[in-house]
Amino acid sequence: MGGRITFWFEFASPYSYLSVMRIGQEAAARGVTVTWKPFLLGPVFADQGWDTSPFNIYPAKGRYMWRDMQRICAARGLPFRRPSPFPQNGLKAARLALAAAEQDRIETFAQAVFRAQFGNGADISSETVLRRCLHQAGLGEAGMGAALLERAAAPEIKSALRRRTEQAIAAGIFGAPSFFSGDELFWGDDRLEQALAHAAAGVF
Numbered sequence: 001m002g003g004r005i006t007f008w009f010e011f012a013s014p015y016s017y018l019s020v021m022r023i024g025q026e027a028a029a030r031g032v033t034v035t036w037k038p039f040l041l042g043p044v045f046a047d048q049g050w051d052t053s054p055f056n057i058y059p060a061k062g063r064y065m066w067r068d069m070q071r072i073c074a075a076r077g078l079p080f081r082r083p084s085p086f087p088q089n090g091l092k093a094a095r096l097a098l099a100a101a102e103q104d105r106i107e108t109f110a111q112a113v114f115r116a117q118f119g120n121g122a123d124i125s126s127e128t129v130l131r132r133c134l135h136q137a138g139l140g141e142a143g144m145g146a147a148l149l150e151r152a153a154a155p156e157i158k159s160a161l162r163r164r165t166e167q168a169i170a171a172g173i174f175g176a177p178s179f180f181s182g183d184e185l186f187w188g189d190d191r192l193e194q195a196l197a198h199a200a201a202g203v204f
Helices: 014-020 023-029 041-047 059-076 091-101 106-119 127-136 141-152 155-170 189-201
Strands: 004-009 033-038 178-181 184-187
Touching (some): 033 091, 178 189, 184 189
8 A cells, every 4th residue: 555646636627526525535545645736727728729628619528527527426425516607717726725735735625615616606716705715624714814815826826836737738637637646647537546546556
């Protein structure tokens, strides 16, 4: 048992919701350590010549995805509500996630944001919504929420997120969620178990 995976996720990604809500528990059961990597899919899609989510570009694929999400969330006992508009603007959330990581709270914060968006249909570009998410993640007490919002707007956090997205493109990531075990890329929530097994086996 052991190993490590790198978890690349985007706050606007429906299938990232599924992985964010279970990866911690699934990894711990296998003794695998998770490195959380929020990034932005917009530049990734632009690099492929798209100006929006492929679920919007291909309506039949989009209809299937929403129904698929309904079925999976129902089976896993997760709340689900389609947000509008889609995709959401996850820029502020991603920057806040990097700030939350400095407090070792990226997992709980990410889960709060995904619950707000895909569980309740909330607009995650709203500072009010994000403040609520910080509070739910235990980051809203004694002025910490305001401090993290200020930290998320710092030039170094903005630069870090840009670099993270550039790294995703350079690594060949084309969608979210994506997982790396060593140099091996696994894409999609339905590949999480495979990625964890690969990491636990230490086969690189």
